[in-house]
Amino acid sequence: MGKRIGKQSIKLDSKPKIIxxxxxxxxxxxxxxxxxxFDLILKDxxxxxKSYEKAESxxxxxxxxxxxxxxxxxxxxxxxxxxxxxxxxxxSSNFAARDLDIPFIGLYGACSTxxxxxxxxxxxxxxxxxNYLLAATSSHFSSAERQFRYPLxxxxxxxxxxxxxxxxxxxxxxxxxGNYPYISYVTTGKVKDYGITDVNNMGxxxxxxxxxxxKQHFQDTGRGPDDYDLIATGDLGKYxxxxxxxxxxxxxYDIEEKYIDCGDEIYGSSQETNAGGSGCGCSAVVDCGYIYxxxxxxxxxxxxxxxxxxxxxxxxxxxxxxxPGIAHAVAIEYGG
Amino acid sequence: MGKRIGKQSIKLDSKPKIIxxxxxxxxxxxxxxxxxxFDLILKDxxxxxKSYEKAESxxxxxxxxxxxxxxxxxxxxxxxxxxxxxxxxxxSSNFAARDLDIPFIGLYGACSTxxxxxxxxxxxxxxxxxNYLLAATSSHFSSAERQFRYPLxxxxxxxxxxxxxxxxxxxxxxxxxGNYPYISYVTTGKVKDYGITDVNNMGxxxxxxxxxxxKQHFQDTGRGPDDYDLIATGDLGKYxxxxxxxxxxxxxYDIEEKYIDCGDEIYGSSQETNAGGSGCGCSAVVDCGYIYxxxxxxxxxxxxxxxxxxxxxxxxxxxxxxxPGIAHAVAIEYGG
Numbered sequence: 001m002g003k004r005i006g007k008q009s010i011k012l013d014s015k016p017k018i019i020x021x022x023x024x025x026x027x028x029x030x031x032x033x034x035x036x037x038f039d040l041i042l043k044d045x046x047x048x049x050k051s052y053e054k055a056e057s058x059x060x061x062x063x064x065x066x067x068x069x070x071x072x073x074x075x076x077x078x079x080x081x082x083x084x085x086x087x088x089x090x091x092s093s094n095f096a097a098r099d100l101d102i103p104f105i106g107l108y109g110a111c112s113t114x115x116x117x118x119x120x121x122x123x124x125x126x127x128x129x130x131n132y133l134l135a136a137t138s139s140h141f142s143s144a145e146r147q148f149r150y151p152l153x154x155x156x157x158x159x160x161x162x163x164x165x166x167x168x169x170x171x172x173x174x175x176x177x178g179n180y181p182y183i184s185y186v187t188t189g190k191v192k193d194y195g196i197t198d199v200n201n202m203g204x205x206x207x208x209x210x211x212x213x214x215k216q217h218f219q220d221t222g223r224g225p226d227d228y229d230l231i232a233t234g235d236l237g238k239y240x241x242x243x244x245x246x247x248x249x250x251x252x253y254d255i256e257e258k259y260i261d262c263g264d265e266i267y268g269s270s271q272e273t274n275a276g277g278s279g280c281g282c283s284a285v286v287d288c289g290y291i292y293x294x295x296x297x298x299x300x301x302x303x304x305x306x307x308x309x310x311x312x313x314x315x316x317x318x319x320x321x322x323x324p325g326i327a328h329a330v331a332i333e334y335g336g
Numbered sequence: 337m338g339k340r341i342g343k344q345s346i347k348l349d350s351k352p353k354i355i356x357x358x359x360x361x362x363x364x365x366x367x368x369x370x371x372x373x374f375d376l377i378l379k380d381x382x383x384x385x386k387s388y389e390k391a392e393s394x395x396x397x398x399x400x401x402x403x404x405x406x407x408x409x410x411x412x413x414x415x416x417x418x419x420x421x422x423x424x425x426x427x428s429s430n431f432a433a434r435d436l437d438i439p440f441i442g443l444y445g446a447c448s449t450x451x452x453x454x455x456x457x458x459x460x461x462x463x464x465x466x467n468y469l470l471a472a473t474s475s476h477f478s479s480a481e482r483q484f485r486y487p488l489x490x491x492x493x494x495x496x497x498x499x500x501x502x503x504x505x506x507x508x509x510x511x512x513x514g515n516y517p518y519i520s521y522v523t524t525g526k527v528k529d530y531g532i533t534d535v536n537n538m539g540x541x542x543x544x545x546x547x548x549x550x551k552q553h554f555q556d557t558g559r560g561p562d563d564y565d566l567i568a569t570g571d572l573g574k575y576x577x578x579x580x581x582x583x584x585x586x587x588x589y590d591i592e593e594k595y596i597d598c599g600d601e602i603y604g605s606s607q608e609t610n611a612g613g614s615g616c617g618c619s620a621v622v623d624c625g626y627i628y629x630x631x632x633x634x635x636x637x638x639x640x641x642x643x644x645x646x647x648x649x650x651x652x653x654x655x656x657x658x659x660p661g662i663a664h665a666v667a668i669e670y671g672g
Binding site: 002003004008010050051053054079080084086087088089090091094095097098100101102103104105106107108109110116119120123124126127128129130131147188189190191192193311312313314315316319321324326 | 340344422423425426430431434440441445455456459463466467524525527529649650651657
């Protein structure tokens with residue numbers, strides 16, 4: 001039976017195991033410094049589809065089905081698929097789910113979806129309602145650009161603090177047994193809004209949520225930066241990462257030596273991605289690729305991952321609204 | 337500890353109680369046949385806001401905060417808010433959550449959101465991770481019209497099988513104890529797509545999902561139409577309801593005498609809403625108003641509610657995609 005810990009956290013006594021993880025990335029991400037950790041690097045970011053939206057859905061489907069194969073189970077063994085994405089009405093996830101014979105729970109948490117789906121998945125496992133379940137998400141540079149910003153054909157100049165949406169999809173399967181990295185704690189975030197209105201500075205808009213959830217996780221669990229080998233936020237990018245690190249120090253938590261941001265890691269400095277990567281796929285592929293594989297190999301024993309979401313829409317921004325953010329934290333442990 | 341029942345269902349041994357429910361509707365819904373069951377009928381569908389999107393978010397916030405008051409608990413007693421809506425990036429829910437001091441889990445299930453949020457809420461309660469949690473959703477005629485169809489100012493002619501999006505929001509609080517209607521079973525739906533492309537016939541696009549989930553619920557639980565006083569689908573409208581009733585008969589389940597559709601009930605025949613109501617708010621306000629109050633008064637003892645979602649986006653339809661549907665079933669019982 002599950003336990004609440006502090007104000008926003010839970011402890012998973014059943015230790016849901018991440019029995020399989022799979023990551024698919026686009027060509028640009030495949031040229032970045034983490035390329036060796038991804039399971040599949042696409043040669044063509046359309047993935048043989050007729051539109052970028054269909055391409056995004058197809059790479060999510062690919063990540064899900066390959067993750068199932070890797071776990072050596074059948075699609076029908078999976079009791080729930082928890083997935084979401086950035087597209088209006090999460091169409092990538094809906095259309096991927098249409099081709100799968102799995103009960104589907106659609107989520108929207110913007111770029112926080114990977115840890116949102118893992119958090120809910122861990123709770124469902126703890127309740128005993130699933131033997132296996134799948135948590136997944138995706139994003140695509142070109143479908144995001146034209147939905148949130150400008151048609152690609154305009155060739156708009158990019159702001160120095162702007163992010164580059166990751167083309168990629170990640171999937172993880174949770175199971176009950178076996179010797180795998182497992183989820184020990186979940187801290188569910190609140191929506192935080194510090195009044196940022198600049199849609200070209202997502203890092204600043206999401207940083208308050210990341211800071212709040214990390215701080216709350218430490219307070220609830222009694223843990224601190226020393227208890228983790230790695231703390232990885234989702235897609236704050238270099239500017240948001242800097243804010244997070246500095247402000248947490250003011251709160252008495254020096255995470256600097258343990259801290260990476262997936263958006264800051266995924267591209268090399270010569271790839272001209274300004275603040276770094278973003279999108280639901282950003283933390284998904286870094287978590288499913290780099291982090292999961294480094295846990296399996298024993299290099300990382302205790303990790304805190306936080307996908308981070310900017311909860312704006314084009315309509316809310318056009319109507320003068322500020323940009324709220326959210327971050328959900330999942331602690332994963334293995335060995336040690 | 338929770339039990340899986342059959343292929344897609346679960347039994348809630350902890351019987352999560354619906355300790356409070358609240359419904360807000362717009363003026364048009366307040367003139368309909370169910371008006372006496374709604375907690376608040378707005379005089380102005382802008383609710384004092386500057387845009388229809390802000391209005392929708394404000395009525396969701398109203399439903400949530402009034403539901404908390406009705407339960408005689410504090411906002412900070414609520415461990416999770418599970419909410420979603422139809423707007424791009426679920427902006428109504430995100431902005432309502434911003435003003436609440438509650439950990440937030442964003443969902444997208446189109447008009448299936450009320451039973452999606454209740455389903456997940458019930459699982460989290462069963463896991464022991466919440467003392468109280470809140471499931472909520474909203475829709476607004478005018479924000480939906482301009483996002484999914486045409487600017488209102490065009491005065492477009494409406495198709496005979498078109499729906500009228502309900503302006504309304506519903507919220508339910510789940511708790512552990514007390515003498516209240518409780519959730520006994522949940523059946524989580526799969527995405528079903530029978531090739532409908534007509535965006536003016538949502539009932540037909542969602543009916544296969546409703547049929548599949550009802551049939552699966554009966555198979556999994558061993559129950560049948562006679563075990564329920566009422567079976568209520570979300571927003572299939574009169575045409576989708578007809579398809580559902582007829583096809584279930586072919587599968588050997590005659591639900592006709594127990595069966596209502598919330599979209600078919602919410603407006604009177606003189607209100608010119610064609611197929612009937614739709615939108616996340618449709619099943620939400622009928623479930624939180626009409627059904628919950630009739631359970632409390634003892635008129636209904638065992639009810640199966642299924643909110644139903646059409647998982648299209650304007651982009652997917654413009655790209656020639658068909659319209660997938662989904663339906664999640666929640667069995668609620670009280671007394672008797």
